[in-house]
Amino acid sequence: MTQGEDYANLPGMALEQARRFGERPALWAKRDGAWRSVSWAEMADRIRALAAGLTGLGLQPGDRVVLLSENRPEWAIADLAIMAAGGVSVPVYTTNTAADHHHILTDSQARFAIVSGPALAERLLNAVWTNKVPVQVIAMEPLQLTQANDPAPMTWADAVALGADVRDQAARRLTATGPDDLACIVYTSGTGGAPKGVMLTHGNILSNCAAGAILLDEISDGDDVFLSFLPLSHAYEHTVGMMLPLRMGAQIYYAETLEQLAADMAEVRPTVMTAVPRLYETIRAKTLRQISRDGGLKAWLFHKAVELGRLRALGHRLGIFPRLFNRILDVAVRRKVQARFGGRLKALVSGGAPLNFDVGLYFAALGIRIMQGYGQTEASPCISCSPPLKVKLDTVGPPMNGVEVRIAEDGEILVKGPNVMKGYWNDDAATGRVLPDGVWLHTGDIGEQDADGYIRITDRKRDIIVVSGGDTISPQRLEGLLTLEPEIAQAMVVGDGKAHLAALIVAEANRESQVAEAIERVNKSLSSIEKIRKHAILSQPFTIDNGMLTPTMKIRRHAIKAAYAGLIDGL
Numbered sequence: 001m002t003q004g005e006d007y008a009n010l011p012g013m014a015l016e017q018a019r020r021f022g023e024r025p026a027l028w029a030k031r032d033g034a035w036r037s038v039s040w041a042e043m044a045d046r047i048r049a050l051a052a053g054l055t056g057l058g059l060q061p062g063d064r065v066v067l068l069s070e071n072r073p074e075w076a077i078a079d080l081a082i083m084a085a086g087g088v089s090v091p092v093y094t095t096n097t098a099a100d101h102h103h104i105l106t107d108s109q110a111r112f113a114i115v116s117g118p119a120l121a122e123r124l125l126n127a128v129w130t131n132k133v134p135v136q137v138i139a140m141e142p143l144q145l146t147q148a149n150d151p152a153p154m155t156w157a158d159a160v161a162l163g164a165d166v167r168d169q170a171a172r173r174l175t176a177t178g179p180d181d182l183a184c185i186v187y188t189s190g191t192g193g194a195p196k197g198v199m200l201t202h203g204n205i206l207s208n209c210a211a212g213a214i215l216l217d218e219i220s221d222g223d224d225v226f227l228s229f230l231p232l233s234h235a236y237e238h239t240v241g242m243m244l245p246l247r248m249g250a251q252i253y254y255a256e257t258l259e260q261l262a263a264d265m266a267e268v269r270p271t272v273m274t275a276v277p278r279l280y281e282t283i284r285a286k287t288l289r290q291i292s293r294d295g296g297l298k299a300w301l302f303h304k305a306v307e308l309g310r311l312r313a314l315g316h317r318l319g320i321f322p323r324l325f326n327r328i329l330d331v332a333v334r335r336k337v338q339a340r341f342g343g344r345l346k347a348l349v350s351g352g353a354p355l356n357f358d359v360g361l362y363f364a365a366l367g368i369r370i371m372q373g374y375g376q377t378e379a380s381p382c383i384s385c386s387p388p389l390k391v392k393l394d395t396v397g398p399p400m401n402g403v404e405v406r407i408a409e410d411g412e413i414l415v416k417g418p419n420v421m422k423g424y425w426n427d428d429a430a431t432g433r434v435l436p437d438g439v440w441l442h443t444g445d446i447g448e449q450d451a452d453g454y455i456r457i458t459d460r461k462r463d464i465i466v467v468s469g470g471d472t473i474s475p476q477r478l479e480g481l482l483t484l485e486p487e488i489a490q491a492m493v494v495g496d497g498k499a500h501l502a503a504l505i506v507a508e509a510n511r512e513s514q515v516a517e518a519i520e521r522v523n524k525s526l527s528s529i530e531k532i533r534k535h536a537i538l539s540q541p542f543t544i545d546n547g548m549l550t551p552t553m554k555i556r557r558h559a560i561k562a563a564y565a566g567l568i569d570g571l
Contacts, residue, residue: 009177009202011047011084013209014246018044021249027073028253028268035253035267038073050081050156052163052170054112057136061086061173064108064185066101066135067233068092068124069116071254074140074156075232076242078114079184083202086173087112089184090197091233093551094120095544100195101127104187107197107426110135115153117141125153179203185425186235188377197425198235204380207418208239209247211400212382215371216248216272219346219388224248227270229255231551235381236352240373241274262340269342276352278553280359280370281483285508287337288486305333309365313393334367347371347388351381352552354457356480360393372396374455378434378441379403380419384455395454405455411446412461463557465496473501473530479555481525482532485518487511490542492560493532494568500533502571504564506541534571538564 007013018026018040025037038046059065065082067089069075082089090108092101101124105113113128113135115121121143128135137153145153163170183202187195216224226245230237245252253268255261265273291299308326311318318326338345348363351373363370373385374396383405386397399405403417420441423431434442446459459474467473475493482491482503490506507515515537523531542548547559561568 007206008179009083009174009181010183010205010243011051011080011174012177013206013243014080015044015047015084015174017246017249025251026246027076028251029072030254030256037251038077043073043077046077047081047084048167048170049160049163050078051084051174052167053159053161054081054085054087054163055166055170055173056162056164057112057159059085059087059112061176062088062182063112064088064090064110066090066092066105066108066110066113066124068094068096068101068113068120069140069232070094070120071228071232071237072116073254074116076246076252078140079232079238079242082114083177083183084174085170086177088182091184091186091238093231093233095551096123098123098126102130103195104197105131105133105135108185109133112136112138114138114156115140118143121153177202179206182422184238186233186238186377196427196430198377199422199425200235200377200380201422204419204421205239205243207402208380208382208400209244211402211419212240212244212385213247214401215385215387216244216347220248220271222249224250224271224346225268226250226252227255227265227268227273228252229258229261229264230274230276230352234352234552235377236276236375236552237274239380239382240349240351245272265340265342267342269344271344271346272349273341273345273347274349274351276552276554277350277355277359278353280348280350280355280363284359284362285486301329301333305329306362306365309334309367310361313361313364330367337366338368341368345369349373349385351375351385353554354396354476354480356484357394358484364391364393374445374457376443378421378443379415379417380421382419383413383415383443386454392450392452392454395450395456397455398453399455405449405453406440407448408442410461411448411458413443413445413447413455413457415441415443465493465501467495467498467500467529478503478522478526478530478532481522482519485522487514487518490555492542492555492557494561494571501530502534502536502568503532504560504567505535505537507537512537536564536567536571 021040023039023041026040026043027038028035065087067078079089092104105127115124136151138159139153140156143153179202182199184200185197187197228241232238255264291302348370350370355372360370371386371388375381375383382400384397384399406414408414416439444461445457446461447455447457449455465473465475478493479491482488487508489508492504493501495501505515519532542555548556
């Protein structure tokens with residue numbers, strides 16, 4: 001068994017929790033305008049039924065199964081059923097192109113694919129029907145196909161029906177699956193090139209869940225509600241937004257869309273939410289714009305709440321009158337802000353990219369706890385996280401329970417523990433580069449640890465810009481400072497091998513003429529080599545659809561550089 005864990009595999013964990021909680025709600029989704037739940041018992045029955053169906057279809061232990069769906073209860077059920085049948089889940093992004101699907105189908109050599117419905121099926125089927133290896137597609141919803149191809153997709157219900165006579169066989173496969181067996185292959189989102197398949201075992205993810213449960217136990221009352229909206233195909237949401245709440249016996253609500261997120265928060269009233277820094281930056285920017293428009297006493301009170309809250313979060317002692325006024329602001333301002341998150345939020349968990357210190361401080365000032373974590377897909381994905389009762393906003397917390405961290409001579413963060421992947425699928429060379437001794441994961445991040453073991457990320461080894469004078473510069477830090485300015489929505493800093501730095505800027509709506517002033521404000525706080533000497537304002541934002549953002553909203557540097565190569569050279 002993995003350290004601190006009592007389960008042999010992930011579906012076994014979920015089924016054991018189902019035995020405990022029975023008819024209590026487990027998974028929620030909005031159908032026809034109303035939230036509808038799937039109970040723990042129903043979830044367990046559906047996992048067993050689909051696992052048997054996959055077994056009846058001929059799935060063998062170790063076979064890969066592509067999973068393509070929006071976040072919904074069926075996603076979790078399918079993922080666990082694949083593993084329960086002895087298969088390996090291969091979750092893929094809903095934003096993938098047909099070429100992306102073809103690469104993953106070919107690389108993983110998947111024999112099966114599960115898709116939600118017509119909206120996502122077309123691109124997947126185009127890849128399936130040009131794939132050299134036949135792939136059996138199972139659809140959660142009926143597909144209306146305009147052409148006949150072999151093998152034809154089948155419905156979830158038809159797949160389940162095939163398992164009627166092999167349930168005992170499927171149950172034996174579940175029992176035979178151990179912590180060292182492969183649970184899933186998660187393809188990285190490809191910020192620096194073609195995605196690689198990260199092999200994660202049941203034990204890898206279970207160790208993360210056990211460590212996460214220990215952290216959240218400090219603030220949990222045993223009746224937690226998670227609101228899930230990041231892609232479940234990403235390792236962060238897969239572990240922290242799905243497997244961890246199942247491990248805790250919590251309820252999971254699946255948000256409708258990003259646009260509906262604010263309304264969903266008010267309705268669901270989550271106690272825990274996982275998100276990436278870009279969401280927090282967006283919430284902060286929108287709130288400040290609204291407060292600026294409101295003006296008057298309301299704006300004055302809000303800014304006063306932020307000012308005094310910042311001082312308190314930074315450990316400053318307030319005098320008696322500021323302290324009393326601050327208590328008034330708890331009711332007049334902070335409680336109203338907290339109500340927008342549903343009113344019972346215990347923690348926001350930030351991961352997937354570095355959280356700007358000023359953004360974290362802003363939320364802390366308004367009485368909203370952010371637990372910043374750090375990790376990568378290759379670590380299942382959590383490496384460290386701030387304990388909820390001892391947050392240090394300028395760090396990503398100490399290593400998770402059971403995880404060891406050391407800093408190499410060049411400052412790179414190295415990680416060892418039960419959460420570290422088996423390696424990259426079909427890529428021994430890449431595995432050797434990040435696991436040269438087979439034990440310590442070389443993260444590619446530069447950092448340091450304080451006296452309490454808290455980790456501070458200072459640079460990204462692979463993203464460091466080296467200007468022609470030999471100075472090294474972190475573009476992420478500068479981009480974070482630029483996007484804090486109200487005129488700048490997105491930024492990418494360039495200059496590797498050049499004499500100075502430049503920036504590609506996406507301006508906020510109707511504020512293009514003010515970008516130069518915003519850059520000048522940022523430059524005042526920078527050293528001479530860090531200053532942005534030139535910039536270009538782009539007509540289109542970086543988005544997931546145009547391939548310049550990953551599904552977790554990190555910029556794809558290689559894609560942006562390729563698209564704007566001429567413009568960058570001109571700068």
